Amino acid sequence: MQHGMQDVETGFTPLALDYHGLAQTPSLDEHKYRSHVPSAPPEPKGIARTLFIVILGGLALALAQLAVPAILVAYIFVVHNGSISVANRAVYTTAPLGRVTAIANFLETVISHTGPPAMALWAYLVGAKWLRSSVKRDSKSLMTPVQYALEMKLLNSANLNSIFRAYRLRMKLDSSTRRFRKNGVALPRSVKRTLSLLVWLTLWRYVVAGINTAFQATAIAGLVPDRLSSGVTTAYFTVGRALNQTRCDAATASASTRAADSCGLENGSNNVMFLYMPQAERVLSNSSTVNSVAWLDDNTAILTDPTLPDVRFTASSPAIWSDCRTETALCLCEGYGNPVYDGVNAQTCDVGPEAWLALDCAPSVRFNATALLNRVESGNSGTFPAASLLTANGSLTSTPEVDPTTRTASLGIILVTPTYSDGVEDDNWAGSTGFFRHGHSGSWNVLVCDLWASTVVYSYSPSTGFSYVSRQPASPELAKYLTYHADVGIQAVAQLAEGAGLGNSSASYVDVFGRHLSKSVLSMASVLMTPTAPISVSGGDVLGTGLNLPLFLAYLATSVVSALTILFMTVFIVAACLGTPRDLRPFVKPVQARLTDSTFLANWLYGKCTTHPKRIYSDEPLDLFEPEQESERLAIEPRVDGYGWSLRPSRL
Structure with missing residues (x-):
């Protein structure tokens, strides 16, 4: 590697990069392993796996947004393709109302579950930006501990409560009447972008829910024309009527004037119409x-x-x-x-x-x-x-x-x-x-x-x-x-x-x-x-569905907007990963794991670190821990430390 990187678990920093000012003081356990630490971090796998996960995950999420409307459109226009009509700003189909609304409602379910995986993908971008800012010594783009906690909250909780708490914390940080203002530490751009993305995904979820509700509320069940069975033509039916000209020609050729005048209804005898009256x-x-x-x-x-x-x-x-x-x-x-x-x-x-x-x-x-x-x-x-x-x-x-x-x-x-x-x-x-x-x-x-x-x-x-x-x-x-x-x-x-x-x-x-x-x-x-x-x-009439055309189009548009959001986000993530220095690209996925999984943070604070080399690039939290013992159990209660009273977990 051309550049070194601080091992947060051990505090060790290769000589190529002087991060000693940022490293924590080694603990007694860490001193015990000093003699076994190599001069450079282990070489993790390349960036290919990370890009594969990002691209595959982004495409999967985007296709999920489009799959439900595609199924609905196929059900209406393919399965029932012979019986579609549009009139008075409505689409009429023989598709049953219950199935149409059931399929349509699933889109809201899909989009409501898109936020967490989308934010997990976004964490790759945050990790890549963090790595690049660290190498460039761009302190304005680095996170403080509070900002790091805020970033983790945003990436791990895609809901309104997270947005509210994030904005509340941001207001406190930006307020001149708060003690945090004395530090003069502004939010880095990565945190602001994460907050903006979460706001968009969450609010868009409710927009989709509103459009979907209106779309289903205006859908009505009614009789609509069905398509005609295959092979059935007009020759199958004789429902029309016309004058039997052959009969009239025969009556005209007869000797009776009354028969000719009446097309044979009368024949000139005293019977008049008697023969046909019963019919x-x-x-x-x-x-x-x-x-x-x-x-x-x-x-x-x-x-x-x-x-x-x-x-x-x-x-x-x-x-x-x-x-x-x-x-x-x-x-x-x-x-x-x-x-x-x-x-x-x-x-x-x-x-x-x-x-x-x-x-x-x-x-x-x-x-x-x-x-x-x-x-x-x-x-x-x-x-x-x-x-x-x-x-x-x-x-x-x-x-x-x-x-x-x-x-x-x-x-x-x-x-x-x-x-x-x-x-x-x-x-x-x-x-x-x-x-x-x-x-x-x-x-x-x-x-x-x-x-x-x-x-x-x-x-x-x-x-x-x-x-x-x-x-x-x-x-x-x-x-x-x-x-x-x-x-x-x-x-x-x-x-x-x-x-x-x-x-x-x-x-x-x-x-x-x-x-x-x-x-x-x-x-x-x-x-x-x-x-x-x-x-x-x-075709004849069957019980079908009438759909409000403007709301139907709006419903389809919501899935397109959702899919485009995920695709654009994926492009930005891939660009950020590729924009990271080449020797640090393999570390994007481990950093992403440390942003989205609090297990790593617990290990940093309280865990007993393993000496396995892969602990630096692993994205599996348990790879960081040695087998635990009874003495590792944590208790929480008010305690006095060097700074006064505090409330945090600690070993018994």
Whole structure:
């Protein structure tokens, strides 16, 4: 060795470096071994092992910071890679909430345990700087006993209590009112850096805990779309519906005009629609195995398959949307839009409690309700409720007259029911339902409904049902076929809407009636449809997790910052080790051990030193001790020494 080094255990200093001023007075035991001490310190192993430990430890700590988020990202984006969606500043995944939060929470655990090993690595830098400052005789960078104790506390206790006590001690050392100030010994840079690093690691730990808590608190469980099974395509499902053009072509080629006009719903005989009525009624009652009517979120009725797959899909279907309005007030008595009844002169409209209500609608209503009422009275059109398709001017017609622009057909309806009567013979209104109570004959309502025929593209989700996507008006032919028997199922519609608008019901009567009318109209035309494949198919709904995107990114960023802190720290430590004089580099690890393990300090103060040569470079505390005896036991109690009373361990 080119430079000597003080043996702190023995007080021996090689002649190359004159450290006699710093050495303690040799004890009697040390004098006994003087004759066996070599002229130079033993040669320890090289720096390679120290650098290996520093680099391996730094990389391990850095990778530990990144491992947990990497596992979480892999779990979300690889294991569940086919079912990731981002919307409204949130990430939705089929990964279960419990597993996501369990993995995420482990990052806080890892970072909370990073402080002690990180400070142990930092001790290599402190040791290297201490060695270099000792050789350079840079007294400003050397530690006093108090500062040495402070350094050991910081390196061995990575917690808030250590920071508090360190700052408290530093304030005492820097205070002009304290006796330590008389020494004028400033803290060396190594102690300040250690304190700063410990503050950063400790406070960053709580920052990570806060972000992690917020991230987990905002994560919610909910139904999210799952990925589609491998090999499953749109060909597996026939949930869409379209007009069976082959059937219509065959009906057009027949000799019957009514068959051609109705795509075969009628054949020109007296049976009319009798052959297909049972199937239509099964569709209306949801008992068909061929077709089913469903409502979109805008109350449009569509046709689909009775058995829906447990997947999300987008499909198209012919659709009917009914816009109904009550016109009863414009159809009472002989008013032509200005009915005599005004809520006071009810007797003017009274034709007797047992008589039917006289109806005569104003021209603006465009519904000849009188003609339909006469049909019922004459026995030619069954009983109430009564309905008929209407022409543009309100005349009754047996075939739909489709508006060429809007693709709508109109339907006029007269409803009579006792449900809305109150048992009073005087004429009055049943709230806002449109029903007019008339004597013993019941409550009367006159409705006009516009039937909008279209082709709708819709989406389906097992959890949320059907949703409207887009629509285009149906062709005039399709609109006519869809509404051809719109007046057939009115009795069932009236029964389904019975009681709507009464009490605390939020839906009006006309809305409920129109909703069921759409279903009835489409059911009557369902026999004309053929199944089609969906436009697109995706996975079904499973219980997954919604993650707040900004907090998720912040969570990932915390691990990156933690890893970069460790990596930068490792680079500085390696640089400090390599910056130590070459012949002193092997001593970096022994000095690090003497900074982080109080066993060495106990040996210096009270231990019986071994004569083994490796005691100077060993980082194993027990290598410094000879086998102990009973006389080595220490007691602690107030004692008087050369400086007065003291409290410290001493041999019995």
